[in-house]
Amino acid sequence: MKTDYLKFTLLLFALTSCSNGLTKISSGKKIDDRLVGVWAGSEQDQQIEGAQKIWKMTRNDDGTFLLNFKTIIKGESDEFTEKGNWWVKNGKFYEFHDNSGETDIYKYEVLDNNRIKFISKQINIEMNTESYQFIDTRK
Template sequence: MIKKHYLTLLTLTFSLFFFSCSTLKTVDGNKKIDTALVGIWGGEETDQQVEGVTKKWKMTRKDDGTFSLEFLVQMGDRKRESIETGNWWVEKDVFYEYHSVSGKTTTYKYKVLDKNSIDFKVLDAHFKFNADSYTFIDKRLTEEKTVKEQGLTVETAIKVNSVTEEYQYLKKHYPNSQFLGQALINSDRDKYYDKLTFKTKEGETKSLYFDITSFFGKGF
């Protein structure tokens, strides 16, 4: 009898241990997310989707099952930036990425290599690839995850009412910085952003995002 109770207690202990170590969480719609994938991640690839094209991205996956994906696509001297949003979830070792504007879902087989690296291999996508097998690794952007300054990500973009306010903000918070460039970004949520890139007086290159939706296209 004592042995039986001991085995029951041991089984319960192991069950509680593995349950507590689970990284799965249920969100709206009864979908599961793997919290090991939550955070800000970055990656890049060349020639896999389109020959001669380099694609860099920053993926922000939140623990409510939503994501924001910033792309920088470069072909020669030409560059294009875009932002996509949507929902994500997992089923076993398959990652689902639903894109709000296209209404399409891309699926990947994923494997968590360690807390800072995730391996993805496409299973089904609504676009074609130059490579026979499209794979990539997301790397956790640990520094960006801990940054609390406004404007360093699209999610924390600074709302302004004019371009003048952008430069005033830059002058106030980053005095004696060297302006490097400006880019317009249109997200799939009908939002518009200015991205100002500059070099601080300490020599560090940074970018600030400004939400210009309120006045974009209104004769500013």
């Protein structure tokens, strides 16, 4: 009986400790393992009326990211690459951009294994809309 209780307790501990998917990285910050990988997304008219943004985001398990995106405005396109660090805290996603020195903050929701919804809380570029949101899809 005592052995069964011990096995049950260990199993319960293993399940609950893995359930939140958070991993502490070398910086001391935490990442959500479900966000690691290569993701794609797009948005239309949210940042600038008449503009489309398409991106590929690679979030690494060491808390770094590489963001490649293309903007298309009136048939003209530009491509950009950004690097930085990402982490999560209290249900929010933080994205520090090396080039600007700014950190964007989003509320995030993992919809399933292949989709994450982001809603901006603090973003350091002007937007055409009050509530900038998008969905990243796993590639």
